[in-house]
Amino acid sequence: MERTRVAIVGGGPAGLLLSRLLHRDGVEHVVLEARSRDEIEHTTRAGILEAGAVDALVAAGLDRVLEDGDEHEGIVLRFDGEDHRIDFVGLAGRSVWLYPQTAVFIDLANQAAADGTDVRWQATVTDVLDRDSGHPGVRWTDVDGHEHELRADVLVGADGSRSVLRHTLPESERHTYAHEYPYAWFGIIVEARRSAPELVYTASDHGFALISQRTDTHQRMYFQCDPDEDPDPWEDARIWEQLQARVAGPDGFRLVEGPIEERSVLRFRSVVVEPVRHGRSLLVGDAAHTVPPTGAKGLNLALADVVVLHDVLTTWFAKGDDDVLDEFGRRVSERVWRAQHFSAWMTRMLHSAAGETPFEARRRVAELRTLCASEAGRRYLAEGYTGWGSIV
Numbered sequence: 170m171e172r173t174r175v176a177i178v179g180g181g182p183a184g185l186l187l188s189r190l191l192h193r194d195g196v197e198h199v200v201l202e203a204r205s206r207d208e209i210e211h212t213t214r215a216g217i218l219e220a221g222a223v224d225a226l227v228a229a230g231l232d233r234v235l236e237d238g239d240e241h242e243g244i245v246l247r248f249d250g251e252d253h254r255i256d257f258v259g260l261a262g263r264s265v266w267l268y269p270q271t272a273v274f275i276d277l278a279n280q281a282a283a284d285g286t287d288v289r290w291q292a293t294v295t296d297v298l299d300r301d302s303g304h305p306g307v308r309w310t311d312v313d314g315h316e317h318e319l320r321a322d323v324l325v326g327a328d329g330s331r332s333v334l335r336h337t338l339p340e341s342e343r344h345t346y347a348h349e350y351p352y353a354w355f356g357i358i359v360e361a362r363r364s365a366p367e368l369v370y371t372a373s374d375h376g377f378a379l380i381s382q383r384t385d386t387h388q389r390m391y392f393q394c395d396p397d398e399d400p401d402p403w404e405d406a407r408i409w410e411q412l413q414a415r416v417a418g419p420d421g422f423r424l425v426e427g428p429i430e431e432r433s434v435l436r437f438r439s440v441v442v443e444p445v446r447h448g449r450s451l452l453v454g455d456a457a458h459t460v461p462p463t464g465a466k467g468l469n470l471a472l473a474d475v476v477v478l479h480d481v482l483t484t485w486f487a488k489g490d491d492d493v494l495d496e497f498g499r500r501v502s503e504r505v506w507r508a509q510h511f512s513a514w515m516t517r518m519l520h521s522a523a524g525e526t527p528f529e530a531r532r533r534v535a536e537l538r539t540l541c542a543s544e545a546g547r548r549y550l551a552e553g554y555t556g557w558g559s560i561v
């Protein structure tokens with residue numbers, strides 16, 4: 170059995186950012202991550218960072234995003250075949266950054282290696298021990314199948330939506346607010362130049378599409394599909410037919426096509442688990458909440474949670490009073506629920522549910538038109554998308 174001060178379960182963006190902040194404070198900790206570093210580096214996920222998330226990374230000493238990220242000053246809403254730009258800087262005084270989650274992870278993992286942090290890859294936590302005591306712990310298994318025990322002053326569950334820390338809690342001790350959506354995204358990575366300089370969110374009679382970017386040579390695109398869709402049998406030509414039909418309009422806009430290198434189906438859920446503190450264990454990021462990807466909030470919420478948790482832990486280390494840990498849930502709750510609302514609102518406004526009536530389809534277009542015609546409406550979207558100001 171080993172001991173440390175903070176045991177962080179999960180070495181994704183949330184776990185590794187917390188590790189970096191604790192390292193700078195000289196707080197002893199261990200990160201246990203089930204996957205290999207290589208596997209995480211090659212898993213395509215989020216791509217948009219709010220300005221506050223960029224500030225948090227830069228403040229933690231991770232500033233590659235400023236050089237290699239792309240600052241986006243707005244997005245385009247496209248409906249009835251026409252573009253309507255939402256000018257974030259003009260409306261909310263802030264921008265967002267296109268910087269893939271894989272790059273965020275690589276920066277954090279490189280930093281952890283440079284710091285000499287104790288990150289254990291391929292270390293899978295299987296059980297939580299004495300969560301309510303003053304010396305909680307976890308049981309974990311290494312890559313060779315050997316079992317170990319790690320005890321800590323506090324456990325942090327940064328272990329994503331299938332969180333062991335969350336799911337080993339009895340149902341009676343947690344409340345789960347959840348919503349399922351009747352659609353999913355068919356996502357691709359394509360080798361091609363950009364089709365548009367900024368993200369294009371498209372609502373059409375054929376369904377939703379999002380045209381996003383990655384690099385000068387590779388782009389990310391999605392279109393709405395059935396949650397049970399199997400992406401493998403889809404030929405490239407059929408995928409392009411779907412995407413081109415959704416963005417088509419009188420302005421003749423066409424996507425730049427190229428070889429499709431990756432494809433996957435991403436199911437949607439909205440979930441919030443409360444409370445986020447149980448004894449000496451706390452949940453952050455996707456372990457505590459998930460959002461549909463439409464508002465680009467998942468990664469941003471995870472990083473925002475960590476900034477607040479770090480602040481709370483600093484006070485807790487100084488005071489030693491366990492009630493201080495409750496501050497964490499109180500301080501993150503408002504942002505979490507705002508992001509839940511924003512993501513659900515964007516999702517419903519832009520997607521057509523199966524069996525949608527013609528009335529509902531026209532009502533959604535009217536909602537989009539009203540939003541875009543009103544400066545207050547555009548500002549509401551701009552403020553939400555850019556993240557409502559600073560994190561703390």
Ligand SMILES: Cc1cc2nc3c(=O)[nH]c(=O)nc-3n(C[C@H](O)[C@H](O)[C@H](O)COP(=O)(O)OP(=O)(O)OC[C@H]3O[C@@H](n4cnc5c(N)ncnc54)[C@H](O)[C@@H]3O)c2cc1C
Nearest residue numbers: 179181182183203214215294328329454455465466467468
């Ligand atoms: C396919 C996909 C696409 C997405 N696209 C977008 C997007 O476009 N925009 C957006 O904003 N968000 C998107 N998200 C959400 C975003 O990626 C997450 O919100 C973000 O990763 C949350 O970070 P996290 O550190 O909390 O969790 P994660 O990144 O999930 O990290 C959790 C880590 O814990 C590890 N772990 C899990 N169980 C254990 C265990 N038992 N023991 C040890 N380690 C464990 C996992 O291996 C993982 O590395 C997407 C998510 C998915 C799944």
